[in-house]
Amino acid sequence: AVFSRAPLIMALRSVSRLLVNSQRCVLFTASRSQKTAAASPWGRNSRLLDISQFNWRDALDLEGLLTEEEIMIRDSFRTYCQEKLMPRILMANRDEVFHREIVSEMGELGVLGPTIKGYGCAGTSYVAYGLIAREVERVDSGYRSVMSVQSSLVMHPINAYGTEEQKEKYLPRLARGEILGCFGLTEPNHGSDPGGMETRAKYNPSSRTFTLTGSKTWITNSPVADICVVWAKCEDGKVRGFLLERGMKGLSTPKIEGKFSLRASATGMIIMDEVEVPEENLLPKVSGLAGPFGCLNNARYGIAWGALGAAEFCFHAARQYTLDRIQFGVPLARNQLIQKKMADMLTEIAIGLQSCVQLGRLIDEKKAAPEMISMLKRNSCGKALDIARQARDMLGGNGIADEYHIIRHVMNLEAVNTYEGTHDIHALILGRAITGLQSFTVDK
Amino acid sequence: CFAPFLCLRPPQIRVKPDRTGVVTDGVKHSMNPFCEIAVEEAVKLKEKKLVKEVVAVSCGPQQVQETIRTALAMGADRGIHVEVSGKDYETLGPLQVSKIFAALAKKEQADLIILGKQAIDDDCNQTGQMTAALLDWPQGTFASEVTLEADKLKVVREIDGGLETIKIKLPAVVTADLRLNTPRYATLPNIMKAKKKKIVNVKPADLGVDVSSRLEVLKVDEPPQRQSGVKVETVHDLVEKLKEAGRI
Numbered sequence: 001a002v003f004s005r006a007p008l009i010m011a012l013r014s015v016s017r018l019l020v021n022s023q024r025c026v027l028f029t030a031s032r033s034q035k036t037a038a039a040s041p042w043g044r045n046s047r048l049l050d051i052s053q054f055n056w057r058d059a060l061d062l063e064g065l066l067t068e069e070e071i072m073i074r075d076s077f078r079t080y081c082q083e084k085l086m087p088r089i090l091m092a093n094r095d096e097v098f099h100r101e102i103v104s105e106m107g108e109l110g111v112l113g114p115t116i117k118g119y120g121c122a123g124t125s126y127v128a129y130g131l132i133a134r135e136v137e138r139v140d141s142g143y144r145s146v147m148s149v150q151s152s153l154v155m156h157p158i159n160a161y162g163t164e165e166q167k168e169k170y171l172p173r174l175a176r177g178e179i180l181g182c183f184g185l186t187e188p189n190h191g192s193d194p195g196g197m198e199t200r201a202k203y204n205p206s207s208r209t210f211t212l213t214g215s216k217t218w219i220t221n222s223p224v225a226d227i228c229v230v231w232a233k234c235e236d237g238k239v240r241g242f243l244l245e246r247g248m249k250g251l252s253t254p255k256i257e258g259k260f261s262l263r264a265s266a267t268g269m270i271i272m273d274e275v276e277v278p279e280e281n282l283l284p285k286v287s288g289l290a291g292p293f294g295c296l297n298n299a300r301y302g303i304a305w306g307a308l309g310a311a312e313f314c315f316h317a318a319r320q321y322t323l324d325r326i327q328f329g330v331p332l333a334r335n336q337l338i339q340k341k342m343a344d345m346l347t348e349i350a351i352g353l354q355s356c357v358q359l360g361r362l363i364d365e366k367k368a369a370p371e372m373i374s375m376l377k378r379n380s381c382g383k384a385l386d387i388a389r390q391a392r393d394m395l396g397g398n399g400i401a402d403e404y405h406i407i408r409h410v411m412n413l414e415a416v417n418t419y420e421g422t423h424d425i426h427a428l429i430l431g432r433a434i435t436g437l438q439s440f441t442v443d444k
Numbered sequence: 445c446f447a448p449f450l451c452l453r454p455p456q457i458r459v460k461p462d463r464t465g466v467v468t469d470g471v472k473h474s475m476n477p478f479c480e481i482a483v484e485e486a487v488k489l490k491e492k493k494l495v496k497e498v499v500a501v502s503c504g505p506q507q508v509q510e511t512i513r514t515a516l517a518m519g520a521d522r523g524i525h526v527e528v529s530g531k532d533y534e535t536l537g538p539l540q541v542s543k544i545f546a547a548l549a550k551k552e553q554a555d556l557i558i559l560g561k562q563a564i565d566d567d568c569n570q571t572g573q574m575t576a577a578l579l580d581w582p583q584g585t586f587a588s589e590v591t592l593e594a595d596k597l598k599v600v601r602e603i604d605g606g607l608e609t610i611k612i613k614l615p616a617v618v619t620a621d622l623r624l625n626t627p628r629y630a631t632l633p634n635i636m637k638a639k640k641k642k643i644v645n646v647k648p649a650d651l652g653v654d655v656s657s658r659l660e661v662l663k664v665d666e667p668p669q670r671q672s673g674v675k676v677e678t679v680h681d682l683v684e685k686l687k688e689a690g691r692i
Contacts, residue, residue, distance in 0.1 A: 068510065069639055072517060076630040110632035122632035 059350035074131040085139040098266040107177025113155035119171035127360035130305030137306035141412035142265035144306045152299035154181030161283040182225035184216035184270040201232035216270040222253040223268040241283035250275040261415035304376040311384035314391035315345040348383040371433045378426035381417040478560025482620040484627040487519035505529035516638035517630035523643035535657035542574035547651035561619040572619035582612035585619040
């Protein structure tokens with residue numbers, strides 16, 4: 001039976017629930033007895049300054065800079081990450097298992113390729129993308145790497161540089177997580193200098209195909225990817241992007257063993273032994289290194305936010321541990337050395353997030369330069385690694401146990417600090433922008 | 445309830461210094477978990493094409509709009525915000541809310557009202573039942589399963605003795621219990637679509653409802669602090685102590 005006439009009413013109760021993830025602290029009614037104006041720490045100015053309660057969870061009120069929609073997206077996705085990803089990560093990391101299902105789950109939530117408009121994608125702001133990355137990485141950098149690769153390194157190049165047919169063919173399935181992609185740029189002998197790549201693409205006019213030969217390494221998702229976006233040098237010396245599909249003859253994607261970082265994500269190589277790629281699989285709208293760099297900048301922006309999510313987890317976990325752990329009759333948190341470390345963590349995270357939100361807004365307004373992204377990727381990763389290491393130290397012996405999670409973030413952030421442009425390389429990008437002089441190579 | 449997030453201990457609930465209630469300032473409000481289940485059930489019915497339109501209603505100050513938006517993001521079609529704020533909101537209880545819902549149900553010509561069985565802040569468990577009584581509609585409370593059969597609703601209810609299955613005629617009121625379903629996460633595209641869905645503002649007076657309370661809260665106290673226990677040497681001592689304390 002269909003009730004065609006009248007609507008169904010749901011009555012909702014908005015409840016005052018003290019959620020453990022509340023963004024605002026409960027206001028304690030503290031009464032400060034101020035005998036004279038001089039005795040008060042604020043003096044006469046306390047009436048001019050509208051003193052708000054300091055919130056160590058959101059020290060510079062990032063919340064106030066977000067739109068209602070961004071807050072809803074963040075909250076909904078945070079719930080998914082905490083309820084569905086957090087329970088898996090301990091064993092996934094310990095046993096080095098990649099849960100392919102999470103890609104489909106994230107696809108269902110619509111968080112893959114979120115900034116793309118159309119093709120089954122949500123079309124949100126870049127700030128929302130950053131918030132999403134932060135929530136995933138709060139759980140694990142490996143999971144966030146999977147999400148970044150799919151969104152920024154596979155969906156983005158197809159969207160930005162592909163034909164309409166390619167977009168229709170791949171984007172909706174990538175958005176749903178039905179197929180998984182990977183991005184092949186780095187080679188065993190060419191990491192920081194992708195321009196020197198040895199992978200070659202030779203055009204065969206008779207069959208209207210390209211023959212690709214070469215190898216790529218450190219490729220997130222490759223062992224289980226359905227498609228690979230591979231960058232190869234063509235006969236004219238220019239780098240171009242090609243879409244390779246699993247099953248093509250001569251294509252293999254062996255897993256890299258013995259990896260002690262990002263263990264919850266599958267990493268491998270892309271080996272191409274004269275793989276025949278139809279010319280329809282060339283990404284036609286870009287040539288030269290601008291292609292891969294455009295993608296990398298997109299991903300680096302997400303990483304700038306994400307790394308701070310990992311840092312936040314470590315900070316909060318260390319705070320709770322040192323409040324709980326009693327030594328010499330008092331909680332560890334009572335000690336000056338511990339408090340100083342937390343003060344440093346709080347500061348860097350708060351400042352880092354403010355810079356990320358500003359960058360996101362600039363990207364949305366199309367006013368952002370790549371050097372800005374380099375600056376923040378470098379800052380967030382470097383600071384997050386420091387914070388994770390400090391937090392590990394604060395947990396003492398327990399800090400090396402994966403049940404406390406911090407050591408996993410320490411391990412992961414080593415890779416995060418290195419990939420997508422090492423800490424030092426981004427320094428050179430900035431150095432060139434500051435001085436006008438490049439210092440990547442030894443020639444002038 | 446909510447999954448643990450970063451803290452291992454939840455923050456403390458504090459009683460207000462004037463002992464008229466608990467501190468709610470600065471506390472993040474969100475949808476009552478049983479109401480989330482109610483929303484999910486409604487959206488499911490719509491997806492099965494058994495109902496035509498889902499309207500999300502909430503009573504309270506400006507902030508409840510966020511809660512209504514969450515319902516819209518889960519799949520409700522439109523929202524109604526019944527504005528109640530300040531002192532009126534502090535004294536708003538199940539009786540006034542059910543009067544509001546009854547008035548709205550008549551106005552919107554609703555066929556079915558689904559709500560959470562109780563709110564987790566006051567645990568009243570009264571609104572659904574009162575609404576049904578005011579409308580003289582049948583009710584299926586503590587529902588763990590709801591099936592539409594022609595013009596009747598089959599409701600499986602969780603009761604103390606087990607499960608009770610009843611059939612009630614529509615229009616009806618249903619209150620959702622924990623095992624009715626698992627609420628979905630609002631997806632990004634739906635959150636963005638929710639922006640375009642309408643939320644209409646209404647005042648209780650427009651519905652002819654007087655929200656003044658007939659209840660006066662005399663005081664609110666924290667539960668007594670746990671006293672330390674006493675160790676006894678033998679079972680005999682234990683019995684003596686219990687007798688002394690008047691427990692046996």
